[in-house]
Amino acid sequence: MTVLVLGGYGAVGRRIVDMLRADGVAAVSVGRDPARADRAVDLHDHSAYEEALNGVGVVVNASGSEDAELARISAGRDIPFVDISATSSYTQALNAVRGPVLLGVGIAPGLSGILVREAISENSTGVDVAIGLGAGEQHGAAATEWTYGLLGARFDDPDGSSVKNFTAGKKFDFPAESGYRRFASLRADFADQHRLTEELAIPVRTYLRLDSRLMTVGLAALTRMPWLSRFTPSVMPGGDRWAILARDHAGRQAWATGREQSVATAVIGAWSARALLEGRIAISAPTWLHSAVSLRDLSEELQAAGITTSPGASGI
Structure with a gap:
């Protein structure tokens, strides 16, 4: 077939x-x-x-x-x-x-949800998912459109509050294999966090960052002024390595990292x-x-x- x-x-x-x-x-x-x-x-x-x-x-x-x-x-x-x-x-x-x-x-959604199921503990009270993407990779038009489509938009948090994309930063220690330095990741509306929250009956929250601190800060700035996205360059500073970390609130974690998300x-x-x-x-x-x-x-x-x-x- x-x-x-x-x-x-x-x-x-x-x-x-x-x-x-x-x-x-x-x-x-x-x-x-x-x-x-x-x-x-x-x-x-x-x-x-x-x-x-x-x-x-x-x-x-x-x-x-x-x-x-x-x-x-x-x-x-x-x-x-x-x-x-x-x-x-x-x-x-x-x-x-x-x-x-x-x-x-x-990888996200997809591998991210699989890693959540790897990381979850028996008495888990929640899982955080940190997704790191290489700012310098040519992701394709659809991926770029999806990212910019999140700018200024809001989504529902598991606690019922409303969250704006690319705000509410939180720091994660990515595995050394990823080469990612420690700086804040930003909340982002990846679809599987909602599904996993429903399935597992615990809060699952997803955060996004790029391998470039400058470009990650840029996302936070753009979410306040989405119209500026039309002026962003087609080639971004950064590499092509991605990483996903799922961390249970009890400390157990699972991760994956590689090159070229596509x-x-x-x-x-x-x-x-x-x-x-x-x-x-x-x-x-x-x-x-x-x-x-x-x-x-x-x-x-x-x-x-x-x-x-x-x-x-x-x-x-």
Whole structure:
């Protein structure tokens, strides 16, 4: 069966296509540009999209399009829809789809939720998640748009209060392997923190920082004046190393770090598509990656991609 990769020539999508093909899986890239896509489809044309599903076993959405109707069409034909989800409102719409949808397939959401489940203790009162991203990596248009889309916006904290993105700084000690120096991370509306808070019945709060202190301070400034984002440079100072730390309030923690977040997201996306095709993941309703997959499941692929995890985590 074929894996249809929406946005298959983008920063993440092209890597997913390459990884699947390297493993002998038939992967077809989809996009509007016939010069770059294997199959030219305008995703706004739902009838054309439905026609493209003929003979397809799994769909991976790496396009950045947040159109829940694409998932409904796919799931309505019992074709699993894998989404590299980020926006909270979009994941809420995906949660309402009837049929097989795998949400939060990437590093955050995705690996971040898996690490929370690794870090949580028996009598936990809460978990903090710190996500560090390399300011100098070329993340792609969708990732940049998502980050700037958070500017000035608010979201609900587990205690019921309203939090503005890129405020309420907190310091975390990232693993030495990440190379991250200690300075404040900022609250950010990553969708899985809401889902995990609901599932675990404890507060899960996510914080974001960049590897550059200057650029992190810049995010805090931009959230007060979002209009300034139009003047930000396309190339940022910083590196390409990312890190995720999940820390239980009792002190237990789990972490992962590597280079190029788009590569890590592609690794997890390609693995998920293969696992669905091969029946190693079986879903019939919207399911979050952290509920279906453990760190042990991903260990071989993460190691091969140069991703380091905390010692002892799921036997890695």
